[in-house]
Amino acid sequence: MISNVTPLSLNAFLASKERRAYRMALLATRNEAEALDIVQDAMLKLCQRYGDHGAEQWAPLFHRILQNRIMDWHRRQQRNQRWLMPWKKQDHEQGEAEYTTDGMDDVPDPRDQNPERLLSRAADVELVLKQVEALPIRQQQAFLLRVWEGLDVSATAQAMACSEGAVKSHFHRAIRSVRTALEQA
Numbered sequence: 001m002i003s004n005v006t007p008l009s010l011n012a013f014l015a016s017k018e019r020r021a022y023r024m025a026l027l028a029t030r031n032e033a034e035a036l037d038i039v040q041d042a043m044l045k046l047c048q049r050y051g052d053h054g055a056e057q058w059a060p061l062f063h064r065i066l067q068n069r070i071m072d073w074h075r076r077q078q079r080n081q082r083w084l085m086p087w088k089k090q091d092h093e094q095g096e097a098e099y100t101t102d103g104m105d106d107v108p109d110p111r112d113q114n115p116e117r118l119l120s121r122a123a124d125v126e127l128v129l130k131q132v133e134a135l136p137i138r139q140q141q142a143f144l145l146r147v148w149e150g151l152d153v154s155a156t157a158q159a160m161a162c163s164e165g166a167v168k169s170h171f172h173r174a175i176r177s178v179r180t181a182l183e184q185a
Helices: 007-029 032-050 055-083 115-120 123-134 137-148 153-160 164-184
Strands: 087-091 096-100
Touching: 007 032, 007 055, 007 123, 007 137, 032 055, 055 137, 055 153, 123 137, 123 164, 137 153, 137 164, 153 164
Parallel strands: none
Antiparallel strands: 087 096
């Protein structure tokens, strides 16, 4: 199959998705460097493996690759946390278990603490972003793909590798959580 894809059209597509993809990855990882790596890796994989496909296929393919990279990152974090779990020591006097962090409390928070950026955001937007950040990863994915990217249920299901019913369920729960947070504010 011969495609009339030009590097310029692929570059334009990637440029149009770059900021939103970065924000999605940043919300999922809470780390700027990790988010950039995930987005760059997803873009590279799209170019290498699917650059010759039609432009209409790029969006669902890119979102699927991006979501897979985010899930891979979460799996690595969970695996690494097993090794970095606080050591359990027994309190022999009272028979209660106590956990020590061995200095882990002193590690700086990787979230963006730049006051200028924080002040520039509107209060409602900040609240929504905090709520989205706190969502479980699958709800977060459904929310971001449906609301930010404007994908329909079918395309979101394809990007998340799940059924349309699961997308509807995750999205409904995410919307309910965000709405509740806004009502309480």
